[in-house]
Amino acid sequence: MINNFVEEKVIVNSTFNLAATLTIPENRNRKMPAVVLISGTGPADRDGNMPRFSSNIYKALSDFFAGQGFVTIRYDKRGVGESKGIHNETGFYDLVDDVIANVNYLENLDFVDKDKIILCGHSEGAMIATIASTRHQVAGMILLAGAGTTLRSALNYQNWIVLQETKTTTGLKGWILRKLINEKNYLKRVNSLFDKCCRTDKDVIRVMGQKMSAKWIREHDNLSDQQMLEVIANAGCPILAITGEKDVQANPEDIDKIEKLNLPHVKCRIVLGMDHILRRSTGKRTILNIKKQYASEFSQPIHEDLLETIREWTIKTGIKGV
Numbered sequence: 001m002i003n004n005f006v007e008e009k010v011i012v013n014s015t016f017n018l019a020a021t022l023t024i025p026e027n028r029n030r031k032m033p034a035v036v037l038i039s040g041t042g043p044a045d046r047d048g049n050m051p052r053f054s055s056n057i058y059k060a061l062s063d064f065f066a067g068q069g070f071v072t073i074r075y076d077k078r079g080v081g082e083s084k085g086i087h088n089e090t091g092f093y094d095l096v097d098d099v100i101a102n103v104n105y106l107e108n109l110d111f112v113d114k115d116k117i118i119l120c121g122h123s124e125g126a127m128i129a130t131i132a133s134t135r136h137q138v139a140g141m142i143l144l145a146g147a148g149t150t151l152r153s154a155l156n157y158q159n160w161i162v163l164q165e166t167k168t169t170t171g172l173k174g175w176i177l178r179k180l181i182n183e184k185n186y187l188k189r190v191n192s193l194f195d196k197c198c199r200t201d202k203d204v205i206r207v208m209g210q211k212m213s214a215k216w217i218r219e220h221d222n223l224s225d226q227q228m229l230e231v232i233a234n235a236g237c238p239i240l241a242i243t244g245e246k247d248v249q250a251n252p253e254d255i256d257k258i259e260k261l262n263l264p265h266v267k268c269r270i271v272l273g274m275d276h277i278l279r280r281s282t283g284k285r286t287i288l289n290i291k292k293q294y295a296s297e298f299s300q301p302i303h304e305d306l307l308e309t310i311r312e313w314t315i316k317t318g319i320k321g322v
Contacts, residue, residue, distance in 0.1 A: 002026060002321075005066040012075060014101035015094065019082030020075035021046055023066045024111070025321070033116035033139070033314075033321050034071040034106045037061055038099055038132075040123025040146070045081040046074040055277050055294065060302050061120065068311060069321020071112050073102050088211045089203055092128070092219035099132040115139060116319050118237075123250065123276065124151065130231050131223075140238045140319055142310060145250040145276050147241035148229050148258045151220040155190045157251040161287045162186065169288070177288075194221055232258060232266060238317040239266045242306060244274025246281040248290065267313055274303040 004026040012018040025032060037046075037058045044050045048057035062072040078094065079087030099119065107114045118140040121129030126146030133141055146154065163186040166177040193207060197217035205214045232239060243252045252270050259268040275281040279297040286293060314320045 002067050002069055005063075010073075010105070012073075012098075012101050012105045014098045016078050016083065016085035018075045018078070018084075018098060018101065019046070020073050020102065020105075021062070023062045023072045023074075025066050025069050025071065028111040030111070031113040031116075032069060032071050032111055033118070033319050034073070034109075034112045035062075035065045035118050035120050035142075036099060036102045036106065037072060037074040038119060038121035038125030038129050039074075039077065040125050041151075043077070043080045043087050046076045053294070054298055056298070057122065057277055057302070061122075061278075064302065064307055064310075065120075065321075068314065070314075071106065071109070073106060075102060088213050089215070090213055091203070091215040092223075093131075095124075095128050096132045096135065099128055100136045103132075103136055103138065118142065118319060120144065121146065122278075127151065127220075127223075127228065130228055133235055133237065134231055138237055140240070140317055141235070142240045142313075143232075143242070144278065144306075145243050145247055147239075147243065147254060148225065148232055149251065149254045150223050150225055150228060151217075152190065152194060153225055153254075154250060155193075156187055158249055158287060159186050159190055161248045161285070165286060165288050193217065197221070229258065229261065233261055233263055235265065237265070238313075238319075239263075240269070240310065240313045241266060242269045242271060242309060244276065244278070244281075244303070244306075245270050245272045246275040246285050248285055248287040249276040269309050271303055271305050271309070274306060278302050278306055280304075 002025045006024050008022045010020050010022050012020050047059040048055045058074045065072045076083035078085030078090045106112045106117050116139045119129040120142040122144040123146045126143035129141050166181050197214035203215040241258050243250050243255050255268045255270050273280050279300045280303050
């Protein structure tokens with residue numbers, strides 16, 4: 001375990017300049033393995049934070065990896081934080097390009113082992129990492145809360161969870177929710193969003209008064225769950241696929257689908273008691289009160305079983321730092 005490391009602010013050259021933080025263990029006199037941290041959907045910064053949402057999820061993961069002897073890089077997405085570009089004009093494949101730009105940056109550092117660079121993607125970041133691996137060879141992938149699935153499937157799962165929770169919600173709130181959400185219409189919002197974006201060739205449209213990237217939705221819609229599974233099956237590197245049992249934003253059953261493929265290069269794990277922000281959740285699974293739940297967990301550390309699983313995997317695969 002390495003306790004001393006430094007952080008340096010750097011600029012990664014992609015289509016737009018991306019502001020990033022490089023975390024470097026104390027010993028630069030040897031070649032070290034490295035990790036690109038890839039964040040999930042939305043305008044959270046490189047640490048995983050946005051107004052009223054201070055999870056520090058990627059900062060915590062970065063510190064963990066640095067403690068294991070890895071150089072890490074985490075970056076603000078286009079149009080977020082200190083990075084250039086416009087966030088709601090960014091497409092899915094733009095995000096893939098930015099991952100590869102970060103890999104290229106690491107490859108040019110004299111203290112990084114070019115043959116030991118791995119991608120660690122969380123939520124949508126797991127989808128981005130999966131496709132990025134088809135465009136640039138990496139030493140391994142860690143797919144957190146998003147392995148083997150697509151955005152549409154993830155959104156459908158979230159709406160299904162809403163429907164199930166609505167059925168057991170009591171009082172006036174429950175009555176109102178059951179009037180609005182039922183078996184026939186619980187997928188309507190997701191389908192309408194994808195249909196609207198696929199009917200236009202505009203990069204940006206307004207949805208419920210807010211600008212969003214139709215390009216991003218269209219590019220996601222070109223992918224299928226089967227394609228994602230095929231990429232994982234044919235990947236030329238070891239993969240660790242993990243989702244929490246308490247996750248209501250990524251379906252833990254997707255991990256079961258991958259495990260049933262019986263792929264020797266893929267290790268699968270469902271972490272008991274872990275939710276989507278990689279913390280231990282002791283309450284019942286909820287999506288209707290998810291903001292309150294997450295806020296109560298921000299001060300907690302990343303789930304210890306997740307970190308131990310990652311540590312063991314890096315040792316077993318030979319990508320370990322110390």
